[in-house]
Amino acid sequence: MIETPRLILRPWRDADREPFAALNADPEVMAYFPKPLDRAESDGRVDRIMTRWDQHGFCFAAIEVKDQGFVGFTGLSRPFWPPHLADSVEIGWRLARPAWGRGYATEAARAWLGYGFGTLALDQIVAFAVAANARSRAVMARLGMAHDPAADFEDDARPTGSPLRPLALYRINRREWEAPA
Numbered sequence: 001m002i003e004t005p006r007l008i009l010r011p012w013r014d015a016d017r018e019p020f021a022a023l024n025a026d027p028e029v030m031a032y033f034p035k036p037l038d039r040a041e042s043d044g045r046v047d048r049i050m051t052r053w054d055q056h057g058f059c060f061a062a063i064e065v066k067d068q069g070f071v072g073f074t075g076l077s078r079p080f081w082p083p084h085l086a087d088s089v090e091i092g093w094r095l096a097r098p099a100w101g102r103g104y105a106t107e108a109a110r111a112w113l114g115y116g117f118g119t120l121a122l123d124q125i126v127a128f129a130v131a132a133n134a135r136s137r138a139v140m141a142r143l144g145m146a147h148d149p150a151a152d153f154e155d156d157a158r159p160t161g162s163p164l165r166p167l168a169l170y171r172i173n174r175r176e177w178e179a180p181a
Helices: 014-025 039-056 104-117 134-142 174-178
Strands: 007-010 060-065 069-077 090-095 124-130 166-173
Touching: 007 104, 014 039, 014 069, 014 090, 039 069, 060 090, 060 104, 069 104, 090 104, 104 124, 104 134, 104 174, 124 134, 134 166, 166 174
Parallel strands: 090 124
Antiparallel strands: 007 060, 060 069, 069 090, 124 166
16 A cells, blocks of 8 residues: 555455446546446456456555545556557556546656655656547656657557557656656
């Protein structure tokens, strides 16, 4: 468990499944993902996250706003996809719409970067998002991650010409993280 001034980043609980399914069913939250998820698909994601945690010792964790409850997830993971990043560690997040614009994603992700570079002694952490996803890309920039245009790639499962096909890759290494601001 990781604690920040406003948040608790913790393992998943069964009680998180219902609010997680609600955020995964929200078309606005899922606008940059293949599609909103139904309850069974959402529960499957939780199961897969928990399995990955058992395999690697880390993965995406629940975000709880102190005295308010579950609002989404953030954390570090060996990417489920794409294959060329399988040896990387990515940072990611997904929050319910009422939690947007409050700085929770940045606060939680910053704590996870500290964990990744400190406790896990990682050399580099990556993040990627649909190129059109300005909100997530802004979080990456606030975290000090640098866009690596030469490493951008496409989601070839999406139709050619889809605005959701181009993906932007960001990186940060331990030296950049530890450098004084």
